[in-house]
Amino acid sequence: MPTIDRLDAEILRLLTNDARAGVAEMAETLSVSRNTVQLRMSRLVDSGVLKGFRPVIDLAAVGMPVQALVSVGLDQRMLSSIVRGLADLPEVLEVKIQAGSEDILVHVAIASLEALQELTASIVAIEGVRKTTSTFSVATPVPFRVQPLLSKLTEQSGWGRSTPGVLDG
Template sequence: MTDLDRLDAALLDALTENPRAGVVSIAAQLGVTRNTVQSRLRKLEESGAVSGYRPVLDLPALGLPLQAFIGVGLEQARLPQVISELGRMPEVLEVHSTTGREDLLVRMAAESQEAMLRQLERLHAIPGVAHTTTTLALTTPVAYRTQPLLDHITRGAGHGRSTPAAE
């Protein structure tokens, strides 16, 4: 685990807002040196806290307006095979192992209801899938985000690793 402070949170916020921003630009925005930004980024990457810089895709703008969350119940001991098959489906955006009635939570995207139905039929045909529960997403009033959580966990952490917060 990496100990984050408010400078780390501000750095991650700047990268979230503009992942293509250069180190010099971020340093100027945060009022720190280029070396500080480079050092912080390197430590975040080496710790695994930051693992990539990806574009945020607008799926409806790409012709994929329909998203579904599918709870998948499995037959015993079939988890690896089912996950492998789900990984081969390009419409599968993510898969989470879960507790409760379902064993997996699968997020899928489709261009239409008919396409989603075909994907669900393919999912049901995977050996080891016992049952599913499908919930269609109508809107996304709060998109995936991390900054409020980072701000919360770094509140009071100071603006430097050795500087206590001045409130």
């Protein structure tokens, strides 16, 4: 199981705040060598902790102002084909298999409530889907984040062999 220390968490914080941050800039901010940051980033990628660098897109700005969570009840024997069917729908942002009263939770973005009705009809048309229930997102006061968790996990760890710098947060 990969483990991270406080320096790793700080590098991830800087990347979360600005995925385009340069290695030299991060090294200066953290008061460590450029080589240390580069090696740490390589280790984070190689160990699977850091999965990639992605832009944050404002879906409303591209014409998809409505987001919803669609719970899907299904025939468990059809799970793989249902997931493939959901992946074929462009409005589907994410699919999570869950334990509970519903089997799958689907995060979708749509242009309107009417578009949601059409999308849920497309979901129900996938063979093996039994029912859907939609919940609308009206605001996201806490967007997806991992930094507070990483900070908590590493609050008792050091910075490895690196010399800690002055942290700004």
